[in-house]
Amino acid sequence: MTQHVQSASSRDLRRAGCTAIADAVVVGAVQPRLHDVLSGTGTARGVHGPGTVLLLTAAEVPSFGTWAGPESEMSVLAAVGTLAVSAVSAVGGAMLSLLSPWGSRAAEREAAAAGAGFGQTQSRRSVHSTGMPGRPTVEEGQENEEAPPVKAISAVRDAGLYDPPRVGRTLALCPGRPGLAAGTDSLGRVILMDALPPGGGLACMRVFKGHRNAQIAFIQDTAGIHLGGWHLAILTPARNGQLELWQLGPGGDRVARARCGRNTRLLAPWPLLGAGDAATAATVIPGKAYILDGNTGALSALHVPTKEPAQKVTAG
Amino acid sequence: MLSSAYLFFDSDDDPLIQYGETWLEEASLLTAVCCSGAGVAFSRGQRVWVSSFQPADEPQQPPSAFWTVPGDARVTALAWPACCRPGCGLDSCLLIGTSSGRVLVYTPSGRHILTQRVHDAAVTSLSCSGSDVCLASSEHVATVPVLELQALLRSAALHVQRGRPDDEWAPEQLNVHKWCVPGSSL
DSSP states (O other), rough: OOHHHHHHHHHEEEEEOOOOEEEEEHHHHHHHHOOOHHHTTTTTOOOSTTEEEEEEEEEEESSSEEEEHHHHHHHHHHHHHHHHHHHOOOOOOOOHHHHHHHHHHHHHHHHHHHHHTTOOHHHHHHHBBOOOOOOOOOOOOSSSSSSSOOEEOEEEEEEEETTOOOEEEEEESSSTTTTTEEEEETTTTTTEEEESSSSOOEEEEEEESSOOOOOOEEEEOOOOOOGGGGEEEEGGGGSSSSEEEESSTOOEEEEEEEOOOSSEEEOOOOOOTTTTHHHHHHHHHHOOOEETTTTTTTEEOEEEEEEESOOOOBOO | GGOOOOSSSSOOOOOOOOOOOOHHHOOOOOOTEESSEEEEEEEEEEEEEEOOOOOOTOOTOOOSSEEOSSSSEEEEEEEEBBBBSSSSSSOOOOOEEEHHHHHEEEETSSEEEEEOOOOSEEEEEEESSSEEEEEEEEEEEEEHHHHHHHHHHHHHHHHHHHHHOOOGBBBOOOOOEEEEEOOOOO
């Protein structure tokens, strides 16, 4: 049933000229390149200035793509819109009060009877009650959902990997190196990508085959020197939970391998809020990953082995 | 068995969290799982569990928080970003995406802070970078600047510190930037 719903949604999206998105991450703010400034192509690429945000998506077409948009411009538009609505409301209210003093007094009486403290502004807001864990505290229909969802604008495509049978599924962003990301697809591949290569675009650095429905995460070996000690962890449940650790880079070796069982999850913490760019976040906390064993409920920390690369398979 | 993969895991081979018999039945049916540097959160259906990292010397210890998301929507995505400056007064928060396209903000202790409608379709993924929070649905991608989230958390913390009643808590909505991704003619 879910499949039917999803496929119908995908058809609708295609009809509307859009593509179904499976996952998305914010790569960060991007600056216009010198070539864009000189040739005037920055606006066509969606790169207007320092406020431009670069998104990386896993979707149908393209499988993986980067998209740019002026975040600051949207903020200004939203602020202007809010101010305009407020101004119109204020002017309209003042005119109504001038034209109809009786109506205004009646409204005041109604507000006083309803106990609406700060007036309509307060009553229009959603009032949230906080509560203890385990107790549902608020009804969803009483939330501040009266405001409609924000209207979407079309992002400008910066670059993409096009391979129509291939559909992007999930994404993971390396916390320690800006632009470095990994993605999984419908063909059982894990693709290592650079969303901020020196020449622009989206560069495919490496493809790991045979990892259907894989889970991916970046972890850091603080003692490592290659690319800051960052490694890519790939957990493949279809292979009896095979877990592999790969050094990053075009020719990175497999550092270790183990089997963790089918019912296993690979988890990685998010970068810290407010840490700014990815490089800053990496200096605040090293990259970690965890393994959740669904059979025993145990959660274990994952480390890059400090010994020689393990040739043997540590089977359970 | 994870204990055999000694190269990968803690030297003492002790898992950080080990749940009791009740949890063994739940773990295989979880719909969303996430972790931060402080703990791990699970969800199934409308329920959310949060557990802080601790040595697994008390296997029967229950999670530190548990609550049910209001309404009929299911939890489809979770994220638990932590603040970059622990101890500065800003707590970390738990972001919950639902099948109705809403995002809910909770503290790890289960205090509800905000519910906001972001998408018309279910939130399929939640991700955080150092500067933005990204919420994807099948149709759109929405981003929220981290500053917006920090301001919300600070406001909630001040509200509690000043001893104001819970029913006076009226948060401002997060400023959301929303994008659609044009399809290709290929």
